[in-house]
Amino acid sequence: MAARFPEGNHVQLRPRKGHDMTWSCDKHGEPIAFYCKKHGLPVCDRCAIKAHCQKPCELDDIEDLIFQRRKNLDDKKPQIEETEKQLKTLVSKIETVATSASRSIGAVKDQVKMTFEDKLKIVSHKKERKHREIHEWADERITKIYEEMDKKIKDCNTEIEKEEQTIKDKKAKLLSDTKTIGELVTKKINNLSCKNQHAINTLMNIESTIKRIHQHDETLVNEAPQVLASIDEISSLNIHQDVSDCLDRIQSEVERVEFVEGEVGGEYYDRIDGYIGTWELVKSIHIPSVVNNPRVFGLFSDEIYAHDRDNHDMYVTNISTQNTQKVIDGDGNTWISSCAPMDSNVIVCGQWRVDCTGDRLDGCITLYDRQWKVIRDISIPRNGHGFSVFVDVDRDGMIIAAQSYQSNIYVINPVNDKIVNTITMQGKEVHGRIQALSSGDIVVNTGYDKYTAISRSGEEKATIHRDGWGLSECCVDKLTDTLYIVYWDGVRNTYAVDQVSRDGIIQARRIVRYKESDRTDLISPCLVTPSGNLVGFDGDKLHLYKKTFVL
Template identity: 70%
Template sequence: MAARFPEGNQVQLRPRKGHDMTWSCDKHGEPIAFYCKKHGLPVCDRCAIKEHCQKPCELDDIEDVIFERRKKLDEKRPKIQELQKQMKALDLKIKTALTSGDTNLQTVNNNIQASYHNKIKSVEEKEDRMIRVINEEADEEIKRVNEKREKRIKNCTTEREKEQNIIKNKEAKLLSDAKKITKIISKKIKDLTIKSQHVINTIKNIESNITRINQHDETLVNEASQVLASINENLSLNVHQDVSDCLDLIESEVERVKFVEGEVCGEYYGKIDGYIGKWELAKSIHIPSVVDEPCVFGLVSEDEICVQDRDNNDMYVTNISTQHTEKVIDGGVLITSCAPIDSNVIVCGKMRGYCTGDRLEGHITLYDRQWKVIRDITIPRNGISMSVYVDVDRDGMIIAAQWNQSNIYIINPADDKIVNTITMQGKVVWGEIHALSSGDIVVKTSYHNEYTVISRSGEEKAFIHCDEWDWSECRVDKLTDTLYIVYWDEPRMTYAVDQVSRDGIIQARRIVEYVESDRTRFISPCLVTPSGNLVVCDGDKFLLYKKTFVL
């Protein structure tokens, strides 16, 4: 006997129109008529009367439930279609970014190969000319000169091969660096492509599920909630914007990569630069204990660091490649600065005792590569300070200035004559001076944290300053004119290096950080090798850093 509805809780049953007769109650075999919202179940008339007629059960007509859920699914279609459009555009953007990166890096590779091809050709032509001269001389005195001629030809061939090998090795290194950058970019874009494709596949699966569950009312009712949840979850993920932003970053960083080449003190150098990158420690070089209180002044070649023992003023040179340290000068005066003029001559600025007269004698000295004195150069004396700072400009001229004075002298090392005097307006030299490849000069114009870029006419081109640069020292990359400023970072109790453009823009903070030992009382500058490596001194070691491309 059928159960009766309790008084006051009877459900009004309606016949279904357009009822799917294939969907019936598993228990009674009758057509599904209602949907119990409390239990989340589709039920027939008998189920509704017997088991779901009282609260908290709440019955909805199955037709209304089907209509409502189909409507919700249909409402999601425009969003899905719009996301598909976006993902198609993103896929095109990925391909464009990959093509753009490949094109730019191929240009870098072509520039490297073209540059070094010309250098090798130039070496060959130079050596061929020398061989022709040798042959002409040998023809005049064949019997006496023949043996000498053959020996010289052999030496020339050996020297040519040596120079070619050096150039080829440099070229190979740069091409290897370019290849590493290409691999980093390719991997990043590949990862983004996989991420994008995953979203595309997910959307396809969602569409397939929607189509499938729409075919039968039972499947629609039972699985619609899960499909809707999946749609909401995937639409909430902003994958499109994330991947697009990453692609923009990649394109921006790739465009910064460039091949830089030029001469530094008569020597040719080339490197891949332009990007900020990351500086990684490549080598640590121990400073022998015989150097009691090391103080670094500069590089005299790609591999040679000039360091003085401030305890007794002995001068040493440490070779970065061999890691060998050699004493080159016994005692003597304090060195303020040093720079190579060419492969044969080094100039040093010095600090000496007080002197009289209107000339500073012995404050600038030229040395040969064996550190034998060639001669001293004099400049006008102004004031009582006896410290002179020097550097070498792009033309091989010496730039020199006396501490606490406003004049900077341009000196021809061939005859020691002052060819130009630059006078700064309203400022004086408070330490180091550095020549830029543009011809401008960077001058330290305060005791701690101020640098000024001036033209050859004394005009101020840029003012470089940061309150955090306490006890700072500056050095310049001669190929790119990038400044590297090392300073004492009081809050962190470490030394740090900032990268700054010649226009005074701080491009990167704390690219290198290190703790200095108690072995020295003097801050040592962050040296920049012509090939672009950085060298700092923590008092116990020289730390060599190389830049790597990162995304």
């Protein structure tokens, strides 16, 4: 590459036209003499000789080249001036166009701004409108929620108030019953106290009379016989023993009084009970003649269940309404022998079937709903030739079931219908109803006039029997475990009911009696309602009895 000669290196050069002789070769330091067209390089003589003397290099004299190029540049000066003139004329146009463009763009920008500000306003108004709609929707929902909440609270309060009122009513009734018993006891004790005090006053008068007549012989002779007669009379009354016996009886009866409560068929019941009392007939309900040969076998709350022994139709009689209606059409092979409430919606029934075969009693235990629609059947093993199955529900909600004339009692879980325990009685067979006690024991009809209380292991706890019962039926009060045994009293020609403890102790004889009708010849059990009333059936009418406390 060409460069200026370095200072101090003075070379005498021949000046030439149009050539700056201070221009020298960078490599050799000699003046530039030629220009290589091929390589586009200015070169000195030595470069020309060494590197650019052969084709395709073509060398021009550097002075001619400089002259020509200067000339070319000078020739372009008018063109430059003209172009410069033209460009200068564009300055004002540029400014004008720039101003116009700026104005136009500004107008567009303003239009854009205005348009989108309007759009933003529209969106903002839309937002406000949407917010109002949302608030209105929310207000409406909140109003509905509050309305629903108020309704639910009102319904809840109504339900709770109803429950509270039921509890208050029950409490008031129980307190009233307790008060009545207390008043009766107080009245009786006051009467005894008056009787005792009257005797004391009589004796005090006799003593005063004796003291007085002792003072005069004539008075003594005249009045002594009368005084002696009074003494003998009051002694013969044996008031002390009479009052003492009455007080003992009062104490014994009062000690029996207790508050009993519990669940029967999934519903809660309570009452004042435990005493012997006396039973009063409240009402009698006639069973319609459409039921040809009725026999009562169970109850659920205030509904009494009976079947027609002629055609095995099933009927329900409501104690409150006294209405009787058929709920199941019978057939010649099946009829219900026993039943018990599982809960407020389900009833389990034991049935008599004459068409059972094989080693299972299929269809002898059936679950019904309260409308007497079949829910499902439960099967137990079949032994021997008995076709009747008796059932009950124990305190844990388990079904207990037994085949007639067999020793096994099955405990069945109603959740999966599986037998969870088998209780085997020793030397005894099931002859009729089986009933669970609140203690967990079971009372079984084991003979013509015999009942046996057994434990869950099959151990005999008590034998319940009395000569004279003959053909009888037993029913258990689920709250007190008291047994009520109805039998035919041939001496009085009536049905009679004895009250017996679960230990087999007879607490009261013939607490109720009712005559047998000509409509049926088979005894029905005397049923116990959860509220403690007795329901006897004479073959024609249901007799409802209520117990009252007496001394």
